[in-house]
Amino acid sequence: MKKDLGKGSSMQDRARNEALRAMTRRHFFGQTAQFGLGTAALAALGNPELFASTAASHGPHHKPKAKSIIFLFMAGAPSQLDMFDHKPMLNQYDGQPVPEEVTKGERFAFIKGTPRLLGSPHTFQRYGQSGAELSNLVPHTARIADDIAIVKSLWTTQFNHAPAQIFMNSGHQIPGRPSMGSWLQYGLGSENADLPGFVVLLSGKNQPDGGKSCWGSGFLPTVYQGVEFRREGDPVLFLSDPEGIDRERRRRTLDLLKNLNEQHLAEAGDPEIATRINSYELAYRMQSSVPELTDISGEPDNIREMYGVTPGKPSFANNCLLARRMVERGVRFVQLYHRGWDTHGSSNNEDIVNKLSWLCRETDRAAAALVQDLKQRGLLDSTIVVWGGEFGRTPMNEARGGSKFLGRDHHPRAFTMWMAGGGIKPGVTVGKTDDIGYNIVEDPYSVHDLHATLMHLMGIDHKRLTYKFQGREFRLTDVHGELIHKIMA
């Protein structure tokens, strides 16, 4: 038995091939999956319908509004009160102690004693037809005010970075559950057989506090975990062939490998060997498709200018452009982390005056450019862009250890995110916080609600996409999650 697995001639071969197909179907989400649904690998097994039959058992559950998500994760928690949620009363009572009744029984990460209110040192203005109110820190986001839906009333249960980031990604604060990208991969598979369906890009300093658990697959097979594209060196680990091995030589070595593996498949009869052969073939294709994807030298100057990309320099802008190229190629979930938003004010370079301005300069333009670029290419209809962090920041100055720098502590009770694209209502602002931005007074939405909504727009009923583990059916939204209808088109 060689090469053509679909056309065995002897009785025995045919029986084996049938068994092999049946096995692969059953095994599909267990051990042998490729990236998501690995259509090409399965076609090689001579059964192209496999894709449809397997996918149907998971999703989509209804007609999707969007095919891809780009999640711009502002790790460290941006200060909503200095960017989106304008509170004149904070400026009016700047420096006044907050009444004890407000903070009684509250736990803060760092604030001790009675904190004082902190007015924003930044100025706000209304933009666009929608009249969205934004600060001078985000002039570029202001340009797309009519394309985005701003939600000012999200809340979370976690008030420290690592758990909150893991919660924002997996619906649970302790590492070990699958992230949203993994769930989507599991539920929908990949649209591109040569690329991973869930990609993570990092910028800013280091990785996010939640670490790789943020894009882990938890108890789902590791095939669904986010693939981290690295800033330097190979975008995917070990993508480059060793020195002296060019494409043709790699092809020849793989031909030999394939030949030996096929001989062994005939000897040992284990269909797992066929899957292994295919995984090497996909790896070979990735060696071409990934560098093609990450090479932005062919992008015209005006596009690079629009994002603010400096060629050869890893940056958030660079990653935004890559994200667009990925969704163009069918990558399901792209997550960009930009780290450093943790502006406590405990030093000169982590405050809401200096650091926050700096971070906005690093990200504002590229984030807006991404939305505009997707729009001009007609891709915004099938892509959702999400911007936000893991929680918000307090209306009070933190003043850790008596610090005189202006900064805000972690605030899980209310924070702002914006979204744009497929199925999202453009030009709306939803939700309201009280006069000092402490509590939500209108339309509170939980992280689970956000997850439910994003899944819904991708064609997934969050209550139906489940996975049984340790005796329980798990889902991204645990036992929660309501759709945020007000931002749905």
Add this chain to the structure above:
Amino acid sequence: MRRGLLLTWGVVLWMTLAPRAAMAAADYESTVAPILKKNCVPCHSTANAQGKLALDSLEAIQRGGVSGPSLVPGKSSESGIYQRLVVEDRTLRMPFGGKALAPELIAVIRDWVDGQDAAAPAPEAIPTTIDFHRDVEPILKSNCYGCHSGGKAQSQLRLDAGKAALRGGLGGKVINPGDAKGSRLIHRVKGMGGEQRMPLRKAPLDDRQIAILERWIDAGAVWPGADQAADDEELELHWSYKAPHRPKTPTVQKADWARNDIDRFILARLEKEGLSPSQRASTEMLIRRLSLDLTGLPPTPAEVGAFLKDDSEQAYEKLVDRLLASPHYGERWARPWLDWARYADSNGFEKDLPREMWKYRDWVIEALNQNMTFDQFTIEQLAGDMLPKPAQSQLIATGFNRNTMHNEEGGVDPAEAHHDVLVDRVNTTATLWLGSTLACAQCHNHKFDPFTQKEYYQFYAFFNNPTYDVIHVGDSSTRFVEKSIDLPTDAQEASRKHLQEQITDLQKVTSTETDALRDARRVWEKEQKQAFDRWKRVQPEKLESLGGSTMTAQPDRSVLVSGANEHGDTYIVEGPAPQGDFNAVLLEALPDESLPRGGPGRDLYGNFVLTELSVEWNPTGKADGWKPLRWTYAVSDNGNIAGFYQRPPEDPSKAMKRPDSRGEEQLWTVDASREDKRVARRLVIPLDAKVANVSNARLRFTFLFASPFGKQGIGRFRLGVSQEEDPHFITQVRSQVRHNLDLAESARTEEQQKEIRSTFLSNTPLLKDERQALRKLRDEMSDLGIATAKVMQDEGSFAQLSAPMRVRGSFLSPGETVYANVPKVFPPLPEDAIPNRLGLAKWLVSKQNPLTSRVMVNRMWETYFGKGIVETSEDFGSQGALPSHAELLDWLAVEFMDSGWNLKHMHKLIVMSATYQQDSKVEPQVLENDPYNRLLARGPRFRMEAEMIRDVALAASGLLSSKIGGPSVYPYQPEGIWDVPYSSVKWEQSEGEDQFRRGIYTFVRRSSAYPSMATFDAPSREVCTIRRVSTNTPLQALNGLNDPAFFDAARALAARVIREGGSAPRQRADYAFRLLTSRSAPQGYLDEITAWYEREIARLKREGQTAKQIHGAPVALHAEASKASSPELAAWTLVANVLLNMDEAITKE
């Protein structure tokens, strides 16, 4: 103003409090009723209903009074219950004649009314007399039977049979006849008490149905026939909670196939299914399988040869005994245990700092090699510290419970972080020994298994007594740190003692002011004052700011900056060079009242960040006469100087590298945010060469303020030059205390005098040698490398161990206190066991425990066969898989206990079976009937685990180090994997044989896994992971082909093949194949490989330099192969690269 503010605060408060009520589900019982009770019910109760309106029950509210219904669902504007609270007319407003209700309370009522379902139809009348069959049974049947009937009763609660229903379930009684309010059945259907509403994930019962149940219970919960029910209503206990008994060995037809009892169980099942076992595997397959299973390493060609030659009866058994006695046996079987024990070399969470735990890892290896009995193995790990006079090794063993993650993030609540640690200990213990998902009961009673939430916290109480130190970090963070012990060798202990004595002595010398030193200090003080006065200030004549700031010269020759404040501003200051030669420049930053917060900087806080400074000198005064004055480092009296501007160390190669990108350079950063820091600061820049000054020369200074934040210029500054022997002598004294030098010694406070004295002592050249010696000693001390181990230690106490329950699992909601105990479904703690960790450990390995032995033999089985007899090896509960061979499992479990928990005995038993020794070839018929090989009609065949793939590659290529134990090692890892916030710990590649240690010794950092481990499905070790999922992905293909660690193995394998594999390509190909698979390559393989090799070597010969790139530098290991030609070595490297990636090479078959 004050009054105004207060009033406004009222509004703010109202706004802040109101939403809390809105956010919470407006629940009548918990939220609304208490408000009504306090404010309204005194006049509007059923007994005393003013206006015929009672407000003490929902029904009464709905009924209303003389003014009609008080509640219009969904419409607060039409509901009297709300309108009468807010109406302006004081004669109408309620509470009558009293003060208005607080706004936040009114908001609660409003939101509750508005939240009522407007469309709800009027309730159907409820019969006054309830008939069970007519009224109650239909409700139970359509809503409860689904999960609470017959044998599948969740939480062992049945609602389909009277006797059982009235008895209740795991959580106790649910129906209290005569007391609906006190019946959990009612609480649960109403969703009260913090538990999930019943029926789960289905529509709730309507009010009428609930009312019927209430009325029925209040009337005595009559259930016809319940008292005569038979005992068959007793629930069948889940199989795994019943103690195993040794079953009778089944009789089989093909009795001669069986080698031991295991085979009879397997064969009986196969025969029942009409299948027959496979033939015995080939000798080569057997020795490879056995070696991999028992030592994790492939057999050497010599071992294979010897085994092939030995045709004695006992050949196989002798091999088994030899492998079980190998010290590598412990390494192999420690691997799964370390997954379960979540062993790692870092703390996890955000910072994920390294920790020293390897002594525990070595303990596991050693204990397994010694064949410590499993009960002892358990007891030492869970409670070694509680044994009488514990040995050091027994303390190290308790590191098991210290393998929990430890959150060091700044803002964590230390008590909560500690609680999380205890939760992990509970969950890990229950999963590892009991195969139970006790973890599910942390927040509520277990949905499916017989564990209540109370029992969870009873189990938790066993662990709730560790000692820890409270450590304060910085000024705002606190941590609980549990105990570690030092484990110095005798030699280390001696050195430590010796060093400590020397350090103490020297410290005394360097901090004591002798008479001689006192005199020297007085001289030094004088010199300090004089030195400062020697600096000549530059008169600023030409001032320019490129960013448009206004710069004004001051009478004291300083420059004051005001006006515009642009990001990236540049100041240019020019003036006449003061007379005389000079070799250093002084920049003083001065506070000024006109600056933000009093300066000296211009940002909102009065800080500045100087990123660049250039100094030029012009002796001619002509426009083209400027010469740059070079300098390499700077010293300040305070404030931060970037590392690369600091004084270059003796060894220039250790100087800090200047960052490449502009803007990140921060030459001098001054933080003046605090009042006590708002003082003059000085920066001294020694020039590379002395300037022989001439008259009429000029100086020009260019300042760049391009910090990434921007707007951070200096607000007031002054420049100076001087000719100094020791230019930065003046920076020895901090600005804040310099003025104390002007005070007479007698006028100084003790504090001031102490400060000056210690400044002098830490700078004086008279103590230079001593200071240096002290530094050296301290370095030597830390270089001793004394190993430590994290161990358990309980607080000494006679109190019974207890813990508060946590309502819904929330740390913030402590509930009832419970005492250490084991779940009721299990046999109780032994009579003589104290309910502490030791008692728990003894209980786990008592023969009465139905799970421990089953769970352990099942995991052994899983490691050999790829799947356990119970496939869900982590869950033996009702949601876990049923055993494929229940009797075999029990037989093995009893055998394990009867053998005295002898692990090697069990290993031998399994590998001696005919079942284990079958060929793994997948026959189509078997694939069809049993695709997952659950029935074992063939031998096991599955991809090797991550560590084994590495070990096999290294062993086959001859690189593998056979060293056992020791600190974790750092083999090759690509750049940038350890990219963790708040941690500068670097992966520094190990040297020598430590690069080629077995996978089990690779440093495990939880948040940044070693790439090939993670790619091949090794868990992160954040929590206990029982079962590794096995995937097959392209990332694995890339890893195997291109990871330099694997490619190096290919190079070494090539060299080995040339060295040892004979001279003909066919011989060499066969040798390489044998090193990896233990068998000779079949002809078809050899034909392909040699043909490929010949074609490739021809190409390489044509290509010239490529071959060298492929085989790399001839490292020591290659030496003997260096006689081979370069194309030869390269071609074999490519062949080896292919062979190492063969499915067969990475599969145990």
